Amino acid sequence: MTRLLFEKTGKAVWISHLDLMRLFQRAFQRAGLPLTHTHGFNPRPSVSIALPMSVGVESGCELLDFALDGAAVPCEEIRDRLNAALVSGVRILRVYEDGQKLKNLAWLDCCLTLEYDHGVPPEAAGRLRALFSRPSLPVQKKSKNGVTEQDIIPLLKRVELEQAEENTLTLLARVRCQNPALNPMQLLAAVDRYQPELSPDFCRCRRVEVYDENGNVFR
Amino acid sequence: MTDRKQRLLPAVQKPARYTGGEWGEVQKNKDEIHIRVAFCFPDTYEIGMSNLGMRILYGVMNNQPDVWCERVFAPWGDMEAALRREALPLWALESQDPVKDFDMIAFTIGYEMAYSNVLNMLDLAGVPLHASERTGLKNIVFAGGVCTFNPEPLADFVDFFSLGEGEESTVEILDVYRRAKAEDWTKEWFLREVAKVPGVYVPSLYTPVYEPDGRLKEIIRVEGAPEIVTKRIVENLDEAYFPTKMLVPSTEIVHDRANLELFRGCIRGCRFCQAGFSCRPVRRKSPEVLYRQATELLEHSGNNEITLSSLSTSDYKDLRELTDALIPYCEAHKFSMSVPSLRADNFSRELMERVQAVRKSGLTFAPEAGTQRLRDVINKNLQEEEILSTCAIAFAGGWSHVKLYFMLGLPTETDEDVLGIAELVYKIIQLWKENGVNRKRGLSIRLATAYFVPKPHTPFQWEQQITPQEYLRRCKLLKEHLYSKCVEYDYHSPDLSRLEAVFARGDRRLGPVIEEAVRSGARLDGWDEYFRYDLWQEAFAKCGVDPNFYTVRGYGEEELLPWDMMDVGVSKAFLLRERRRAYESRVTPDCRHGCAGCGANCLLKEAGCDD
Ligand code: SF4
Ligand code: SF4
Numbered sequence: 001m002t003r004l005l006f007e008k009t010g011k012a013v014w015i016s017h018l019d020l021m022r023l024f025q026r027a028f029q030r031a032g033l034p035l036t037h038t039h040g041f042n043p044r045p046s047v048s049i050a051l052p053m054s055v056g057v058e059s060g061c062e063l064l065d066f067a068l069d070g071a072a073v074p075c076e077e078i079r080d081r082l083n084a085a086l087v088s089g090v091r092i093l094r095v096y097e098d099g100q101k102l103k104n105l106a107w108l109d110c111c112l113t114l115e116y117d118h119g120v121p122p123e124a125a126g127r128l129r130a131l132f133s134r135p136s137l138p139v140q141k142k143s144k145n146g147v148t149e150q151d152i153i154p155l156l157k158r159v160e161l162e163q164a165e166e167n168t169l170t171l172l173a174r175v176r177c178q179n180p181a182l183n184p185m186q187l188l189a190a191v192d193r194y195q196p197e198l199s200p201d202f203c204r205c206r207r208v209e210v211y212d213e214n215g216n217v218f219r
Numbered sequence: 220m221t222d223r224k225q226r227l228l229p230a231v232q233k234p235a236r237y238t239g240g241e242w243g244e245v246q247k248n249k250d251e252i253h254i255r256v257a258f259c260f261p262d263t264y265e266i267g268m269s270n271l272g273m274r275i276l277y278g279v280m281n282n283q284p285d286v287w288c289e290r291v292f293a294p295w296g297d298m299e300a301a302l303r304r305e306a307l308p309l310w311a312l313e314s315q316d317p318v319k320d321f322d323m324i325a326f327t328i329g330y331e332m333a334y335s336n337v338l339n340m341l342d343l344a345g346v347p348l349h350a351s352e353r354t355g356l357k358n359i360v361f362a363g364g365v366c367t368f369n370p371e372p373l374a375d376f377v378d379f380f381s382l383g384e385g386e387e388s389t390v391e392i393l394d395v396y397r398r399a400k401a402e403d404w405t406k407e408w409f410l411r412e413v414a415k416v417p418g419v420y421v422p423s424l425y426t427p428v429y430e431p432d433g434r435l436k437e438i439i440r441v442e443g444a445p446e447i448v449t450k451r452i453v454e455n456l457d458e459a460y461f462p463t464k465m466l467v468p469s470t471e472i473v474h475d476r477a478n479l480e481l482f483r484g485c486i487r488g489c490r491f492c493q494a495g496f497s498c499r500p501v502r503r504k505s506p507e508v509l510y511r512q513a514t515e516l517l518e519h520s521g522n523n524e525i526t527l528s529s530l531s532t533s534d535y536k537d538l539r540e541l542t543d544a545l546i547p548y549c550e551a552h553k554f555s556m557s558v559p560s561l562r563a564d565n566f567s568r569e570l571m572e573r574v575q576a577v578r579k580s581g582l583t584f585a586p587e588a589g590t591q592r593l594r595d596v597i598n599k600n601l602q603e604e605e606i607l608s609t610c611a612i613a614f615a616g617g618w619s620h621v622k623l624y625f626m627l628g629l630p631t632e633t634d635e636d637v638l639g640i641a642e643l644v645y646k647i648i649q650l651w652k653e654n655g656v657n658r659k660r661g662l663s664i665r666l667a668t669a670y671f672v673p674k675p676h677t678p679f680q681w682e683q684q685i686t687p688q689e690y691l692r693r694c695k696l697l698k699e700h701l702y703s704k705c706v707e708y709d710y711h712s713p714d715l716s717r718l719e720a721v722f723a724r725g726d727r728r729l730g731p732v733i734e735e736a737v738r739s740g741a742r743l744d745g746w747d748e749y750f751r752y753d754l755w756q757e758a759f760a761k762c763g764v765d766p767n768f769y770t771v772r773g774y775g776e777e778e779l780l781p782w783d784m785m786d787v788g789v790s791k792a793f794l795l796r797e798r799r800r801a802y803e804s805r806v807t808p809d810c811r812h813g814c815a816g817c818g819a820n821c822l823l824k825e826a827g828c829d830d
Contacts, residue, residue: 085521115220
């Protein structure tokens with residue numbers, strides 16, 4: 001199994017997780033890099049993305065595992081050939097011959113950009129800092145089994161707030177990304193629920209980096 | 220800050236269909252462009268991107284260095300609501316620029332029930348609906364596709380129609396527009412000039428006059444306007460442009476695979492089938508060209524599935540040669556190949572066994588009519604024997620799904636014909652009992668009946684459509700005679716097919732009806748979740764138009780027909796002859812067994828039909 005690190009930006013952020021897998025399968029084929037196939041009645045090329053991502057989320061730290069069929073190809077060559085066969089917005093940053101076990105993937109740094117069309121409300125950064133310092137912060141979570149309450153505090157390691165521009169506030173957070181995972185957009189849900197007057201007009205989300213349990217960069 | 224358009228995306232379903240940016244999309248530098256074309260498909264992205272014709276013309280237009288053709292699709296209801304709420308105009312995918320900024324707005328229309336989408340898309344774009352309200356050279360609206368073989372219902376809204384295959388005529392149209400823009404012509408002048416391009420119909424040059432009883436009396440032409448507009452065809456498909464560097468959507472579409480067209484036209488003359496007559500004559504690609512195009516398509520696109528498409532794939536002369544070459548290629552690369560529209564002949568049976576993708580989808584037959592008599596009336600050359608023997612072999616080979624398609628309301632149909640469908644189903648069930656090996660899974664038969672819609676340019680173009688009540692009675696009659704639990708019979712409500720019948724044979728008096736329906740909210744009529752029959756009924760009432768005039772009335776043989784001016788190559792005398800033969804239950808052999816003299820050979824300059 002080989003692993004690659006890619007980013008997803010621009011128009012490509014609107015591609016869903018399933019569609020992105022198909023997009024990669026086709027890109028490998030266009031690049032002349034045949035993938036091994038799964039066994040079974042309906043064989044599929046084997047690619048898997050470590051952390052499925054919601055539509056609309058940007059990322060600079062996506063990991064995809066794959067297995068090539070046939071002779072080994074140097075990592076840089078795989079990267080370059082794939083990049084020539086990919087749509088704009090999906091770009092391979094690096095290819096690794098091997099990778100850590102996915103079960104050791106634990107934390108994700110993400111950045112929410114809160115956009116306020118009429119300027120960031122006064123004291124917003126401080127009030128949000130206080131919000132995320134509460135001992136518990138339950139928000140609603142939609143799942144297959146209906147709506148449940150999820151306390152986000154145990155799944156949050158760190159929250160930093162910074163006013164970048166007059167109209168935007170950036171919120172950097174380290175959230176648990178496996179067992180269980182916290183969808184970073186739940187931070188926005190907490191704002192909407194507990195500080196509705198600080199709800200932004202729009203919020204963008206970007207995944208920045210992934211870590212293991214000890215806070216070392218995960219690859 | 221994120222722009223207003225982007226902000227709509229998180230809240231809509233499948234946002235990737237509004238962003239563009241796919242593999243193979245054409246981007247150009249606006250500064251080098253003289254003509255910008257917004258190419259609109261009046262249905263969703265998933266449907267439109269599956270349309271081969273649109274892909275071909277997208278490539279044809281973009282092959283012109285100073286032309287940039289971009290794609291536009293009908294937004295889904297959630298996106299439409301968001302656009303209206305935010306007062307944002309419909310945009311084209313490639314540049315994300317508003318459609319109203321484009322020089323030309325093209326539509327390809329393959330289905331009458333997309334008419335509401337045509338108007339709704341213009342409205343969402345902020346472009347005036349009526350051709351007469353668009354006064355300059357900007358926003359020239361033109362349309363092609365099979366519906367334009369009777370374009371009259373859209374005559375108020377579309378500046379000109381391009382009849383037939385567009386590979387060559389579109390280039391000629393763009394040439395005229397290029398001159399018009401460079402020399403600053405008026406729109407009227409441009410329309411006069413573009414009307415000289417063979418295959419182009421400019422409705423504003425014609426005025427219909429009606430009899431007191433509503434029938435068409437005559438059509439008054441502006442001097443110099445062509446008396447007859449003859450559809451265009453591409454004579455040599457081997458040399459015609461074909462987009463092997465296909466655009467690959469980043470989100471799943473209906474036909475999410477490479478699509479290769481083997482030939483155009485159909486040798487068979489099923490008398491209800493508009494495509495069968497209006498796409499004549501048969502022209503095929505050579506197997507060498509097809510093999511090359513197939514491999515290029517798969518390699519450039521990264522698709523792992525290819526469909527060999529045509530109206531009737533089994534009738535491709537070199538199917539064996541082509542598949543003998545393609546199957547090993549696909550196997551070596553782990554590609555799958557699907558071959559729809561196969562007939563129940565021997566070679567097709569053999570092919571079905573060799574092609575995996577066909578196996579998955581099960582057996583499909585479209586006998587269309589339940590008795591041999593009625594199949595002879597409609598000239599559907601499919602014998603019960605063929606269906607049964609194919610089923611027997613397939614059942615023995617482990618297959619257990621059968622799909623059957625029929626029509627109800629065909630000319631001369633009686634209850635006996637309706638019950639013939641039930642009998643055929645019964646025979647298939649008996650065969651399963653004798654031959655089926657896969658007993659555990661059980662047999663499943665899906666039976667569908669469609670409400671017959673008489674179409675222009677067919678021998679049935681004069682026929683009456685039966686009433687919706689009568690259609691439903693026949694459906695119920697059939698249902699009462701299906702006893703087995705393994706048969707799933709769904710018949711659609713007749714509403715949509717009734718409207719389809721109105722618009723298929725409609726005239727210009729339907730323009731206000733479409734406009735009224737759209738103003739009151741009609742769109743996406745092909746989708747159950749959006750189709751609102753009540754809006755259409757109200758629109759007919761409000762405009763004082765009786766739908767029965769176009770459906771159950773039927774048209775007289777002497778009557779001037781709204782589409783008489785459109786020539787698809789098949790003569791009216793031939794259609795009449797075929798109508799007579801239908802009433803005598805006499806079949807007409809297919810083109811390969813003898814030319815029936817339909818007239819379509821006159822469209823060819825160098826070769827004969829089906830050479
Ligand atoms: S085989 Fe018959 S129904 Fe099919 S395309 Fe040809 S004419 Fe039409
Ligand atoms: S001219 Fe003859 S061979 Fe050609 S399409 Fe017509 S009937 Fe068929």
